[in-house]
Amino acid sequence: MTSQKVREQFLNFFKSKEHKIVQSAPMVMKNDPTLMFANAGMNQFKEFFLGNSKAKSKRVTDTQKCLRVSGKHNDLEEVGKDTYHHTMFEMLGNWSFGDYFKKEAIHWAWELLTEVYGIDKNSLYVSVFEGSDDADNLKMDQEAFDLWKGIVPADRIIMGDKKDNFWEMGDQGPCGPCSEIHVDIRSKEEKAKISGASLVNQDHPLVVEIWNLVFMQYNRKANGSLEDLPNKHIDTGMGFERLCMVLQDVKSNYDTDVFTPLIREIETITGADYGKDQEIDIAVRVIADHVRAVAFSIADGQLPSNTGAGYVIRRILRRAIRYGFTFLDTKKPFIYRLVKVLGESMGQAFPELKQQYQLIENVIKEEEASFLSTLEQGLILLDSVIKSAKTKTIDGSKAFELYDTFGFPIDLTSLILEERGYELDVDGFEKALKAQKDRSRAASETSKEDWTVLTEDAEQEFIGYDSLEATVKLVKYRKV
Numbered sequence: 417m418t419s420q421k422v423r424e425q426f427l428n429f430f431k432s433k434e435h436k437i438v439q440s441a442p443m444v445m446k447n448d449p450t451l452m453f454a455n456a457g458m459n460q461f462k463e464f465f466l467g468n469s470k471a472k473s474k475r476v477t478d479t480q481k482c483l484r485v486s487g488k489h490n491d492l493e494e495v496g497k498d499t500y501h502h503t504m505f506e507m508l509g510n511w512s513f514g515d516y517f518k519k520e521a522i523h524w525a526w527e528l529l530t531e532v533y534g535i536d537k538n539s540l541y542v543s544v545f546e547g548s549d550d551a552d553n554l555k556m557d558q559e560a561f562d563l564w565k566g567i568v569p570a571d572r573i574i575m576g577d578k579k580d581n582f583w584e585m586g587d588q589g590p591c592g593p594c595s596e597i598h599v600d601i602r603s604k605e606e607k608a609k610i611s612g613a614s615l616v617n618q619d620h621p622l623v624v625e626i627w628n629l630v631f632m633q634y635n636r637k638a639n640g641s642l643e644d645l646p647n648k649h650i651d652t653g654m655g656f657e658r659l660c661m662v663l664q665d666v667k668s669n670y671d672t673d674v675f676t677p678l679i680r681e682i683e684t685i686t687g688a689d690y691g692k693d694q695e696i697d698i699a700v701r702v703i704a705d706h707v708r709a710v711a712f713s714i715a716d717g718q719l720p721s722n723t724g725a726g727y728v729i730r731r732i733l734r735r736a737i738r739y740g741f742t743f744l745d746t747k748k749p750f751i752y753r754l755v756k757v758l759g760e761s762m763g764q765a766f767p768e769l770k771q772q773y774q775l776i777e778n779v780i781k782e783e784e785a786s787f788l789s790t791l792e793q794g795l796i797l798l799d800s801v802i803k804s805a806k807t808k809t810i811d812g813s814k815a816f817e818l819y820d821t822f823g824f825p826i827d828l829t830s831l832i833l834e835e836r837g838y839e840l841d842v843d844g845f846e847k848a849l850k851a852q853k854d855r856s857r858a859a860s861e862t863s864k865e866d867w868t869v870l871t872e873d874a875e876q877e878f879i880g881y882d883s884l885e886a887t888v889k890l891v892k893y894r895k896v
């Protein structure tokens with residue numbers, strides 16, 4: 417089943433259950449001071465759950481573009497190393513705003529997975545909230561347990577603690593227990609070798625969580641206590657790429673048609689041979705993953721920049737560029753060439769990618785050229801720092817020099833050090849960064865003319881885009 421079909425069937429299934437199909441909200445959040453990027457399908461419906469506004473439709477479904485690279489959900493370090501955490505991914509979801517509750521949510525999830533998608537029932541596990549003996553003193557979610565017991569054998573129902581099976585939006589507000597659905601994608605032969613308790617192994621890398629059904633039934637008050645919500649809500653989220661992996665009968669999200677066109681193109685451009693060498697494979701996966709995050713952000717109007725969300729995007733792109741440079745020997749811009757392939761496979765579901773294809777390509781290409789021009793020298797410096805280091809901790813002021821002169825984001829320096837068995841003195845870096853900010857603040861009090869738009873003959877140093885509008889590209893330069 418193609419990924420396009422997987423997405424369509426999800427939405428159509430819930431449409432047949434009287435849900436309204438809505439658009440993904442932008443991945444880049446412009447109106448929420450608490451969140452830079454959408455990290456779950458429910459973000460755009462927050463106000464309904466909080467009771468601040470009323471939903472027009474009580475049942476909705478969509479696929480939401482998510483990015484998990486900062487804050488509570490930060491999966492960046494996993495990406496590429498494992499085969500099922502991405503920076504940018506799609507979260508399929510269905511919602512009930514004060515309408516249906518656990519019974520329908522559980523039955524429909526099961527019906528969709530086993531009858532519509534035809535997933536083998538014997539490969540599925542579910543989890544139920546076990547209760548807590550802390551201040552909340554919550555009982556186990558008996559209602560969900562009983563509902564599941566009518567569907568799956570009791571030994572496939574796993575009890576989970578607060579960390580995995582109780583969802584809260586924040587310190588206050590709607591919250592409740594959840595049930596997760598996991599798929600065991602180990603081969604028959606592999607399963608035959610194991611038995612009993614070890615069969616139910618949620619920590620195994622081939623037993624993958626695909627869907628989370630959240631039952632919002634409490635409200636956490638300002639004093640920390642819980643009260644029953646007058647209206648109970650359903651909020652579900654299923655990882656689209658993981659679902660495609662299961663349905664396309666492969667063991668890695670990167671072997672689905674969501675990623676293979678990108679991987680083939682990386683192979684063609686760089687000559688890399690995916691699937692033969694672990695370091696190369698990680699690099700290929702990182703690049704295939706990161707180009708999606710960057711392209712979708714630019715399509716949503718967020719260009720790489722030196723601050724806020726723009727800097728997050730710049731960091732992701734620079735990380736991908738360095739993986740290419742070090743492991744695939746790419747010395748020239750090439751990531752921008754993947755945008756076309758991405759547009760071909762995702763453009764139908766997300767037209768914004770196709771509409772802004774040229775801009776996305778140009779921005780990525782310039783960003784690559786700019787970083788590549790200093791990357792090699794930076795790596796040479798870092799190498800000499802490592803060679804002369806007397807301990808396994810590297811001085812933060814060196815990381816600052818790399819950041820300031822060579823454009824190395826701090827997490828990139830940390831990553832490279834980690835690869836070489838060293839760690840970074842992060843406090844030292846922060847101190848140097850603060851000292852620089854203080855200096856430039858003092859300087860700007862005397863000189864207000866720090867910024868200027870490019871003129872023909874002035875000597876310039878390119879320092880990045882400074883525009884929030886994807887359609888307006890304003891390139892800023894600093895006098896040097």
Ligand code: ATP
Pocket residue numbers: 456484491500501502503504505507625626627628653654655656657658
């Ligand atoms: P995990 O335990 O695998 O990190 P999670 O519990 O953090 O997942 P949820 O917040 O419950 O994930 O999100 C709902 C669904 O979104 C998950 O069941 C999973 O299928 C998918 N998902 C979560 N994080 C990622 C990611 N980084 N990349 C791809 N899919 C993801």
Ligand code: MG
Pocket residue numbers: 489491
């Ligand atoms: Mg997670």
Ligand code: MG
Pocket residue numbers: 580625
């Ligand atoms: Mg989880």
Ligand code: MG
Pocket residue numbers: 596625627628
């Ligand atoms: Mg989960």
